[in-house]
């Protein structure tokens with residue numbers, strides 16, 4: 459059995475997210491827009507999968523379908539009743555709540571008692587290295603710190619799958635680099651399953667077990683790259699740069715094909 463076949467078999471067996479020929483169409487009649495075209499994708503338990511593609515190819519659409527925020531138009535999507543949490547480029551914290559209040563919110567909504575949720579929120583602030591900041595308000599924090607709070611709030615949902623839509627896209631390179639290290643550590647320690655959308659090819663190769671490349675609209679899976687370089691990876695290492703260059707060439711060819 460080849461390595462690729464072995465990987466596919468494992469992915470199928472441990473799948474927590476399975477899309478089979480999923481299409482998504484917006485609008486109707488002459489206003490119809492096909493955003494996703496028969497996308498098949500499986501994410502195994504504990505896997506970190508990055509989604510890459512040209513602007514408008516349907517990456518966010520795919521996440522919102524997996525999150526159950528929108529309906530598929532065709533195919534099948536199966537997450538086996540698992541819980542997902544979604545994190546965006548903007549931390550979207552409630553400004554009138556403290557950091558602790560923001561992290562506690564998902565637990566409050568689930569009816570978890572005050573003492574238990576406070577204890578858990580404090581633990582999560584340690585996980586994202588924000589201990590001591592619990593009583594600050596979001597506006598008192600840097601952008602990177604706000605994303606750490608958003609990550610703690612996502613973890614507070616006890617979700618089986620973390621969906622991340624360009625979570626570090628608005629941060630400077632140094633802060634992003636540090637958050638890559640933190641996310642990788644948390645992913646390992648908490649045995650998370652992550653589906654991560656980005657425009658940044660190096661970021662995808664830095665973080666992913668696999669990088670899935672979507673075509674220009676309508677989005678279809680055109681490549682699924684296994685990333686096997688040893689972790690932790692550095693975003694500026696020759697291995698990451700080399701594979702990112704290969705994927706960038708493929709992406710460029712796809713964008714050019716679409717434009718011509």
Ligand SMILES: Nc1ncnc2c1ncn2[C@@H]1O[C@H](COP(=O)(O)OP(=O)(O)OP(=O)(O)O)[C@@H](O)[C@H]1O
Nearest residue numbers: 484485491493512513514515516517518519520675
């Ligand atoms: N609610 C909606 N109604 C109509 N069209 C939509 C809707 N949401 C997205 N689209 C369209 O679907 C296509 C895919 O959009 P989507 O935001 O998923 O792409 P994306 O790959 O995430 O883009 P970007 O990389 O620029 O964030 C786009 O052409 C977009 O205009």
